[in-house]
Amino acid sequence: MTKILTTDQIRALDAYVIKHEPIASIDLMERASQQFVDWLEDNAGDAHCYGIVCGTGNNGGDGLAIARLLVELDYDVKVWIVEGGKPSADFEINRARLPEKVEVHMITGTPAPGIFDWCTLLVDALFGSGLSRPLEGIYADVIDCINAAEALCVAVDIPSGLRADGPSQGAIVRATDTISFQVPKLAFFFASSARYIGDWHTVNIVPWNLCEDFFEKTETDHHVVDNVYHLKKHREKFSHKGTYGHALLVAGSYGKMGAAILAARALLRAGVGLLTIHTPARGYAILQQAVPEAMVSIDPLEDYASALPSSDGYSVIGIGPGLGQADVTVKMMHKILEAYRKPMVIDADALNILAAHRELLSLVPPGSILTPHPKEFERLAGKTANEFERLEKQKALARQLRSVVVVKGAYSSIASPEGVVYFNTTGNPGMATGGTGDVLTGILTGLLAQSYPSLDAAILGVYLHGLAGDLAAHKLGVDSLIASDLIRYLPAAFRKI
Ligand SMILES: NC(=O)C1=CN([C@@H]2O[C@H](COP(=O)(O)OP(=O)(O)OC[C@H]3O[C@@H](n4cnc5c(N)ncnc54)[C@H](OP(=O)(O)O)[C@@H]3O)[C@@H](O)[C@H]2O)[C@@H](O)CC1
Numbered sequence: 001m002t003k004i005l006t007t008d009q010i011r012a013l014d015a016y017v018i019k020h021e022p023i024a025s026i027d028l029m030e031r032a033s034q035q036f037v038d039w040l041e042d043n044a045g046d047a048h049c050y051g052i053v054c055g056t057g058n059n060g061g062d063g064l065a066i067a068r069l070l071v072e073l074d075y076d077v078k079v080w081i082v083e084g085g086k087p088s089a090d091f092e093i094n095r096a097r098l099p100e101k102v103e104v105h106m107i108t109g110t111p112a113p114g115i116f117d118w119c120t121l122l123v124d125a126l127f128g129s130g131l132s133r134p135l136e137g138i139y140a141d142v143i144d145c146i147n148a149a150e151a152l153c154v155a156v157d158i159p160s161g162l163r164a165d166g167p168s169q170g171a172i173v174r175a176t177d178t179i180s181f182q183v184p185k186l187a188f189f190f191a192s193s194a195r196y197i198g199d200w201h202t203v204n205i206v207p208w209n210l211c212e213d214f215f216e217k218t219e220t221d222h223h224v225v226d227n228v229y230h231l232k233k234h235r236e237k238f239s240h241k242g243t244y245g246h247a248l249l250v251a252g253s254y255g256k257m258g259a260a261i262l263a264a265r266a267l268l269r270a271g272v273g274l275l276t277i278h279t280p281a282r283g284y285a286i287l288q289q290a291v292p293e294a295m296v297s298i299d300p301l302e303d304y305a306s307a308l309p310s311s312d313g314y315s316v317i318g319i320g321p322g323l324g325q326a327d328v329t330v331k332m333m334h335k336i337l338e339a340y341r342k343p344m345v346i347d348a349d350a351l352n353i354l355a356a357h358r359e360l361l362s363l364v365p366p367g368s369i370l371t372p373h374p375k376e377f378e379r380l381a382g383k384t385a386n387e388f389e390r391l392e393k394q395k396a397l398a399r400q401l402r403s404v405v406v407v408k409g410a411y412s413s414i415a416s417p418e419g420v421v422y423f424n425t426t427g428n429p430g431m432a433t434g435g436t437g438d439v440l441t442g443i444l445t446g447l448l449a450q451s452y453p454s455l456d457a458a459i460l461g462v463y464l465h466g467l468a469g470d471l472a473a474h475k476l477g478v479d480s481l482i483a484s485d486l487i488r489y490l491p492a493a494f495r496k497i
Pocket residue numbers: 011014015025028029030032055056057058059060062085086088126127128129130131132133134135136139156157158181205
């Protein structure tokens with residue numbers, strides 16, 4: 001897991017490295033700029049007319065060093081410096097190091113439209129992590145010109161105008177790519193930032209072994225899930241189906257039996273020992289045929305689940321996919337929550353029932369996993385003004401329920417009962433289709449059945465779900481991906497980790 005640091009912590013990291021490596025700050029800037037140029041060469045080497053747009057802080061200092069390094073590689077480079085603010089010491093050093101042959105344009109007033117027409121690639125080095133207020137005036141005008149230009153735009157560290165740790169206002173650069181130094185910023189994980197960040201990449205400017213101690217001692221609520229291998233349990237030679245738990249899946253209603261099938265198949269592929277599906281009577285034949293490995297518990301009602309014979313003996317209950325919200329189903333859910341004290345996986349209509357009958361929230365067994373998408377989360381926790389606020393509400397809900405709350409999205413966020421958040425990095429837009437959530441419920445229920453601790457199950461399950469999607473997309477492309485493909489590629493995802 002990589003820790004996501006605040007801008008203050010990143011500043012402290014830079015200071016730590018400067019002191020302990022030790023390295024002069026201008027040399028650290030040189031290293032950052034070199035890494036940036038290496039990335040450009042590998043990924044945008046055919047863009048020959050580089051326009052470097054600089055502020056006068058250290059982000060602008062990076063820009064000037066990048067300009068010099070590109071000139072040394074024989075690219076055509078022009079520099080624009082927006083005047084204002086006291087130049088930083090390292091900016092001044094790199095200003096003096098810039099070869100005389102490089103054209104430097106000072107921007108002192110509103111720039112003319114089309115000012116960047118010459119460029120095929122713009123490097124945004126106006127502001128980085130030192131942004132302290134919304135950008136306006138001449139800076140906003142320059143940003144309008146950058147955003148209007150046809151050139152690709154690669155941001156140094158963070159798009160200018162975007163705040164790393166909180167909601168942004170004012171003008172913001174819309175980059176095609178963002179190269180962040182050492183660690184990604186919190187804003188990178190939110191849908192609302194995507195149009196500014198483009199694709200983000202991190203480059204190391206400090207060898208990890210030199211800052212290991214710093215990272216260990218630095219506390220943060222936010223992590224990136226980049227490896228889950230250590231979480232995976234191994235299947236023992238002398239194990240049997242009892243070893244891997246007996247899951248109960250409560251899913252499906254009239255017109256939504258597909259959700260039950262998807263969740264059940266994923267549950268089995270996640271390695272559960274035994275599976276029983278409780279389903280409305282109409283689902284009996286469907287499920288027996290579609291999922292022969294599962295047993296079926298049949299509800300007295302034809303179309304909706306209304307009465308579970310007993311929840312005793314099951315290692316875990318997964319509830320929600322395709323369940324519907326009929327009054328009889330609400331009553332059944334109330335009874336299950338009163339009787340069952342082991343962790344549950346709660347999704348879809350089961351979440352909507354909790355949102356509409358808030359008295360049930362206190363009955364959620366500690367250690368459960370809730371998997372709302374943003375709309376379901378809003379129903380549960382209320383509207384929020386932005387994703388930073390939503391993240392805080394997510395942590396609060398996880399603490400309140402002493403459970404894991406997963407808000408699904410491009411970077412699904414997984415909040416532990418202690419309010420620590422893990423952002424998942426697998427998955428792709430092909431997964432934005434109906435049924436993929438049901439597959440996730442199945443995977444998580446299957447892992448909980450096998451006695452994975454709830455947080456491990458959530459981190460591992462969300463990662464595997466996205467990885468199965470990535471492997472499927474690699475073969476099939478993102479446009480035609482369907483939820484069943486995730487189940488088909490789940491075995492390969494397990495093998496891969
Ligand atoms: N530290 C290191 O060792 C390394 C750092 N590196 C690089 O440094 C970057 C951080 O540099 P930085 O701290 O100098 O901040 P940066 O964003 O360039 O500008 C700050 C200036 O802008 C001003 N200002 C702020 N908001 C404003 C506004 N709305 N409108 C107008 N002005 C505004 C602010 O003024 P103030 O807030 O003080 O009034 C201050 O003068 C980082 O992102 C990375 O690229 C790398 O080289 C690796 C090594």
